[in-house]
Amino acid sequence: MAFEPPRRLVRALGEAHGEAVAGDWLARLPELAREAVAARKAEVERVVAPGGRSGLVLLVRLPDGTPATLKVAPPFAAPGRERAALAHWNGWGAVRVLGAPGDGPDTGDGPGLLLERLSPDVTLRSLPEAKALLEAAGTVRRLWVEPPAGHGFESVADRTARQAAVMRDRAAPEPPGVVALVTAALEAREALVADAPECLLLHGCFRQGKVLSAGRAPWLAVGPDPLVGERAYDLARLARDRVEDLVAASSGSAAARRRVGRLADSLEVDRERLRGWTLFRAVESGTRALAAGRRQDGEVLLEFAAWL
Numbered sequence: 001m002a003f004e005p006p007r008r009l010v011r012a013l014g015e016a017h018g019e020a021v022a023g024d025w026l027a028r029l030p031e032l033a034r035e036a037v038a039a040r041k042a043e044v045e046r047v048v049a050p051g052g053r054s055g056l057v058l059l060v061r062l063p064d065g066t067p068a069t070l071k072v073a074p075p076f077a078a079p080g081r082e083r084a085a086l087a088h089w090n091g092w093g094a095v096r097v098l099g100a101p102g103d104g105p106d107t108g109d110g111p112g113l114l115l116e117r118l119s120p121d122v123t124l125r126s127l128p129e130a131k132a133l134l135e136a137a138g139t140v141r142r143l144w145v146e147p148p149a150g151h152g153f154e155s156v157a158d159r160t161a162r163q164a165a166v167m168r169d170r171a172a173p174e175p176p177g178v179v180a181l182v183t184a185a186l187e188a189r190e191a192l193v194a195d196a197p198e199c200l201l202l203h204g205c206f207r208q209g210k211v212l213s214a215g216r217a218p219w220l221a222v223g224p225d226p227l228v229g230e231r232a233y234d235l236a237r238l239a240r241d242r243v244e245d246l247v248a249a250s251s252g253s254a255a256a257r258r259r260v261g262r263l264a265d266s267l268e269v270d271r272e273r274l275r276g277w278t279l280f281r282a283v284e285s286g287t288r289a290l291a292a293g294r295r296q297d298g299e300v301l302l303e304f305a306a307w308l
Helices: 007-017 019-040 079-089 129-143 156-171 176-193 231-238 243-248 252-266 271-291 295-307
Strands: 043-047 056-061 067-072 113-116 119-123 200-202 211-213 219-221 227-229
Touching (some): 007 019, 079 113, 079 200, 129 211, 129 219, 129 252, 156 227, 156 271, 176 271, 176 295, 231 271, 243 252, 243 295, 252 271, 271 295
Antiparallel strands (some): 043 056, 067 113, 119 211
């Protein structure tokens, strides 16, 4: 079977890690995927497309007939952190890591990340918006737990410091309005990291598309980019879900602010902290999209950020 990377994966890895680095790994991906499948003695059913943004996702069947998902990700996407977070959650609100056949728990020594099979084509985005946000809130709440002792997860402060370092450079060629948004986002981040109220294990990129229909629970989260910090940071990406619909609506600005308020209240998160992190993360994503040549995506995100 051919293990060609979906276009979404090629674009995302190139944008996040550079075309040269991503290209080297993508050229080896078919071989790596075959090795991962062989190590599990699995039968491949299909490649999930459009799939994820950090690795190739395969639907497989194990020798005993168990349906499973096998994810093959590059080392520079830190698959070890994903594995560690999923192992710590142990199926509580998130997909469960499966053991290697005959080897007990999956320790990460073999290639690929073996996971329980969910429904990859049914996400919370299939629900009406209000219902999707309600289910998303119930799911993400389960993930906010104390991190394991001696964990190696980076902090919100460290991750956003790296992002902040390049935001001004990205904005420099843009109109004054973009520069002003970047300045506001950076100022918001400085105030937020100076007074962080908690340090919990976070999903890192939680949104409706990262929550799949499951068998043992209605909905489970997948694909974390885990870190430790405050809950408001984790909610900030969810707050702008379906941003294209918000921007297209005549009352989009008011709807966006109401959504931030409702999410904050439903999960007992400070409204201003959620607003601040939503601003920072939207501007960071928007300027990154502009720099990558995705101007329409970038402009939509920056328009959303300006409403906050």
